[in-house]
Amino acid sequence: MERTKTGVKGLDELLKGGIPKNAVVLVSGAAGSGKTIFGLQFLVNGITEFGEKGMFVTFEESHEDVTSQAAQFGWDLEKLEADGKLRIMTFTPSKHHLSHINSEIENAINSFKPSRLVYDSISTIGVYAEVIADVETLMSLGLKKEDIAIELPPETITRRAVMDIMGKLKSSQLTSLVVSELPKKSDYLSRDTVSEFIADGIILLHCLEKKEKKIRAIEVLKMRRTNHSMDLVPIILGEKGIEVLVGEKVY
Secondary structure, eight states, X not given: OOEEOOOOTTHHHHTTSSEETTOEEEEEEOTTSSHHHHHHHHHHHHHHHHOOOEEEEESSSOHHHHHHHHHTTTOXXXXXXXXXXXXXXXXXXXXXXXXXXXXXXXXXXXXXXXXXXXXXXXXXXXXXXXXXXXXXXXXXXXOOHHHHTSOOOHHHHHHHHHHHHHHHHHTTTSEEEEEEEOOTTOSSSSSSSSHHHHSSEEEEEEEEEETTEEEEEXXXXXXXXXXXXXXXXXXXXXXXXXXXXXXXXXX
């Protein structure tokens, strides 16, 4: 099987060689668990180590925010963009309609032809879909005019939007990481409660407490088409990004 190596030290070992090529993987975790850094590292490693173009789609940060955060780890995203190896797309849901966002991303994938994509985050789109549940949004998701007269619960609209996004990524023939916020004390693995069932894989990033200290950890909960470790493994956030401490225990 062809695999997409993450290049994150230790992680490909947990994945028995890497993520199955063209898989859509949910990366879920609480605020501050390192989700965005993980996504950027996945793209930068793809470009610098494996010669694969990457695309970063964000709804939560400006272009400057993204490049500044990456610079802390020595990643020069602006140079990678100038070299035609990376594309950063930023959207403000309150200013861009959901159908417009989906169309822009689809067009960019077709023209830029990346091998890797990070979608940060699907939680923002889910919240937006609940709030802006107008006729155009619903019709863009395949509903007919006569159906729109029926009042739909917000969670139905959110799930329909998420399913549409995940479905398009699955058909795009690239390896994608879809970032989601993980609410505290939730029985689900994403804020929208549906993406974990659609995704080919689930990687959880944890920020745990151990003797009054914060411990970061990673867990590969699901990965279709391959064996993988399901251990909870500690990680560190160093000068070059995330490193998975294979063989060490959290507790």
